[in-house]
Amino acid sequence: MNGAGRPKPESGLELYAWIFMRISGIALLVLALGHLLIMHIVHNVDHIDFQFVAQRYATPFWRTYDLVLLWLAMIHGVNGVRTVLVDYVSPRGWRTASLASLYLLGFVLLALGSLAILTFQPPMAP
Numbered sequence: 869m870n871g872a873g874r875p876k877p878e879s880g881l882e883l884y885a886w887i888f889m890r891i892s893g894i895a896l897l898v899l900a901l902g903h904l905l906i907m908h909i910v911h912n913v914d915h916i917d918f919q920f921v922a923q924r925y926a927t928p929f930w931r932t933y934d935l936v937l938l939w940l941a942m943i944h945g946v947n948g949v950r951t952v953l954v955d956y957v958s959p960r961g962w963r964t965a966s967l968a969s970l971y972l973l974g975f976v977l978l979a980l981g982s983l984a985i986l987t988f989q990p991p992m993a994p
Contacts, residue, residue: 885947892944899937922990931985938981946974 877883907916924930949970957963 885951889944889947892940896937896940896944899933899940902933903937918990921988925985925988925990931988935982935985938985939978942974942978942981946970 877886907913911920950967953963953966953970957966
């Protein structure tokens with residue numbers, strides 16, 4: 869064990885999840901700070917409205933930025949909750965039900981968020 873927390877897994881899916889949490893955590897830090905800078909410091913929140921989002925999403929870069937932020941945050945969060953459930957939910961049936969519910973909820977939220985970002989089309993101006 870290296871300090872506090874769980875030890876580094878030796879191999880398999882747990883090792884890849886452990887590595888993902890470290891890499892995605894760093895990427896999320898950069899992406900989230902960039903998001904906060906752009907949406908709350910560069911632009912006043914009073915300025916952010918539907919038209920602002922429409923102009924922003926006219927550029928593929930911002931859709932990709934938001935999509936990557938969404939995917940990393942959801943997978944990182946679901947993986948973190950999965951770790952907590954595996955550590956603290958002992959009865960096998962409850963653990964299976966909890967994990968299945970978590971995966972279903974994570975998938976639905978990820979699909980809805982992705983759908984909103986990818987299919988957003990501003991209405992045509994008259």
